[in-house]
Amino acid sequence: xxxxxxxxxxxxxxxxxxxxxxxxxxxxxxxxxxxxxxxxxxxxxxxxxxxxxxxxxxxxxxxxxxxxxxxxxxxxxxxxxxxxxxxxxxxxxxxxxxxxxxxxxxxxxxxxxxxxxxxxxxxxxxxxxxxxxxxxxxxxxxxxxxxxxxxxxxxxxxxxxxxxxxxxxxxxxxxxxxxxxxxxxxxxxxxxxxxxxxxxxxxxxxxxxxxxxxxxxxxxxxxxxxxxxxxxxxxxxxxxxxxxxxxxxxxxxxxxxxxxxxxxxxxxxxxxxxxxxxxxxxxxxxxxxxxxxxxxxxxxxxxxxxxxxxxxxxxxxxxxxxxxxxxxxxxxxxxxxxxxxxxxxxxxxxxxxxxxxxxxxxxxxxxxxxxxxxxxxxxxxxxxxxxxxxxxxxxxxxxxxxxxxxxxxxxxxxxxxxxxxxxxxxxxxxxxxxxxxxxxxxxxxxxxxxxxxxxxxxxxxxxxxxxxxxxxxxxxxxxxxxxxxx
Ligand code: NAI
Numbered sequence: 001x002x003x004x005x006x007x008x009x010x011x012x013x014x015x016x017x018x019x020x021x022x023x024x025x026x027x028x029x030x031x032x033x034x035x036x037x038x039x040x041x042x043x044x045x046x047x048x049x050x051x052x053x054x055x056x057x058x059x060x061x062x063x064x065x066x067x068x069x070x071x072x073x074x075x076x077x078x079x080x081x082x083x084x085x086x087x088x089x090x091x092x093x094x095x096x097x098x099x100x101x102x103x104x105x106x107x108x109x110x111x112x113x114x115x116x117x118x119x120x121x122x123x124x125x126x127x128x129x130x131x132x133x134x135x136x137x138x139x140x141x142x143x144x145x146x147x148x149x150x151x152x153x154x155x156x157x158x159x160x161x162x163x164x165x166x167x168x169x170x171x172x173x174x175x176x177x178x179x180x181x182x183x184x185x186x187x188x189x190x191x192x193x194x195x196x197x198x199x200x201x202x203x204x205x206x207x208x209x210x211x212x213x214x215x216x217x218x219x220x221x222x223x224x225x226x227x228x229x230x231x232x233x234x235x236x237x238x239x240x241x242x243x244x245x246x247x248x249x250x251x252x253x254x255x256x257x258x259x260x261x262x263x264x265x266x267x268x269x270x271x272x273x274x275x276x277x278x279x280x281x282x283x284x285x286x287x288x289x290x291x292x293x294x295x296x297x298x299x300x301x302x303x304x305x306x307x308x309x310x311x312x313x314x315x316x317x318x319x320x321x322x323x324x325x326x327x328x329x330x331x332x333x334x335x336x337x338x339x340x341x342x343x344x345x346x347x348x349x350x351x352x353x354x355x356x357x358x359x360x361x362x363x364x365x366x367x368x369x370x371x372x373x374x375x376x377x378x379x380x381x382x383x384x385x386x387x388x389x390x391x392x393x394x395x396x397x398x399x400x401x402x403x404x405x406x407x408x409x410x411x412x413x414x415x416x417x418x419x420x421x422x423x424x425x426x427x428x429x430x431x432x433x434x435x436x437x438x439x440x441x442x443x444x445x446x447x448x449x450x451x452x453x454x455x456x457x458x459x460x461x462x463x464x465x466x467x468x469x470x471x472x473x474x475x476x477x478x479x480x481x482x483x484x485x486x
Contacts, residue, residue, distance in 0.1 A: 024097025034409035037417030052077030057141035088402035149213035158196025205426030244276035247407030251400035265289030273329035337363030
């Protein structure tokens with residue numbers, strides 16, 4: 001379907017421009033230096049090759065940092081195919097570098113099959129995702145590495161519809177995107193009515209990166225529909241308390257600056273959601289001198305926000321006063337089209353939650369007399385019938401990846417070290433993990449943190465044996481009980 005599909009040197013791929021590979025490789029080299037956890041995992045497992053025989057279907061933002069993860073999985077013995085989990089988040093030079101590989105050339109790429117470019121259409125996005133499952137020699141993946149759960153969703157829906165013998169017609173309420181998913185599966189079913197069912201039997205597990213994907217997995221498990229074991233990487237402490245918080249603290253402001261270069265100091269900003277991502281967003285905005293208020297539905301998070309010195313408001317009450325609106329909830333329908341129409345002239349509206357339904361973009365596009373003008377890619381001015389306008393970033397999708405380059409390498413090294421360890425756990429211990437959602441044991445979480453201390457010159461105090469006994473832990477850890485909240 002995509003005119004970008006190529007096969008060179010026996011490698012199939014679809015990226016924007018393979019000649020960007022050198023530029024990508026330079027960035028990868030710098031990123032490797034900032035990703036000590038991943039590089040330590042490469043050294044630790046170089047000889048053992050724990051992922052030998054693993055065929056990993058990866059769906060996660062195709063950035064420079066992800067490129068280092070991919071090459072780590074390969075260094076551990078895996079075969080990999082990769083797509084981005086968002087239509088705007090690919091860094092084209094990183095995608096090209098991964099295809100060419102450290103030892104290949106543009107004419108004879110020797111890396112990994114990647115199907116991702118910045119600015120895919122939704123049809124292209126699902127076409128790419130479908131390519132994940134076609135390993136060379138007609139083989140299927142036996143592992144999934146997911147971010148948001150789209151690859152996992154395709155397999156589960158595929159199995160469901162194959163069992164039913166047909167893909168249902170879309171209903172009135174179905175989104176445009178879900179209609180495309182149904183079309184993708186209809187074509188698959190017509191070509192091979194058993195494809196996903198066979199595949200699901202081979203898959204040893206999925207490791208899931210983000211809050212929203214994890215929510216989908218717990219729902220599948222609760223409904224008795226989960227088809228293989230899943231590792232919740234997001235809720236490793238060294239993931240959600242670092243990437244979600246400190247990552248967004250970096251990349252939210254980066255995205256705002258690159259998109260608009262608006263002065264943040266002094267502006268009134270509303271952050272919807274005060275979870276891990278919301279807390280990082282607020283810290284960054286306050287650091288810039290913004291006057292920040294939050295919205296919350298959870299009394300605990302609302303109280304935390306108040307105790308942190310923030311106004312906790314209802315969006316409707318401040319919608320006409322604020323200059324910048326950021327959604328971070330992982331929920332849908334947070335900012336309505338009507339609310340956007342009541343915002344100040346040139347108010348900025350942006351989302352960093354995983355999916356694009358936090359801001360009602362479809363409703364905005366349907367308002368009578370509305371006009372959309374592209375200021376530059378992923379920055380749009382929407383002018384209302386009355387003449388005033390708002391600026392929407394990345395069409396309501398993850399703006400820290402659409403307008404900037406996502407989180408920096410060091411924090412992603414924490415997340416991706418968890419991913420690599422989780423892949424090893426599920427792949428090398430088939431049968432040990434039930435078909436349910438699991439978290440990595442705490443000693444591995446602590447290991448991930450430990451691997452990042454030296455790079456920051458952190459000197460850890462060593463517990464004495466008697467101290468360890470006094471607080472009831474082992475000298476080598478784990479140092480906290482599972483319910484500790486950090
Ligand atoms: P979280 O669950 O810690 O925080 C979300 C917060 O939003 C919760 O406190 C919840 O009570 C609140 N919330 C839910 N509905 C709300 C509503 N209607 N109004 C106001 N608040 C509401 O989740 P976390 O880890 O902060 O993740 C949030 C989203 O960000 C998820 O979609 C996640 O997948 C995504 N994410 C994005 C990243 C990025 O790079 N942009 C990085 C990591 C996560």
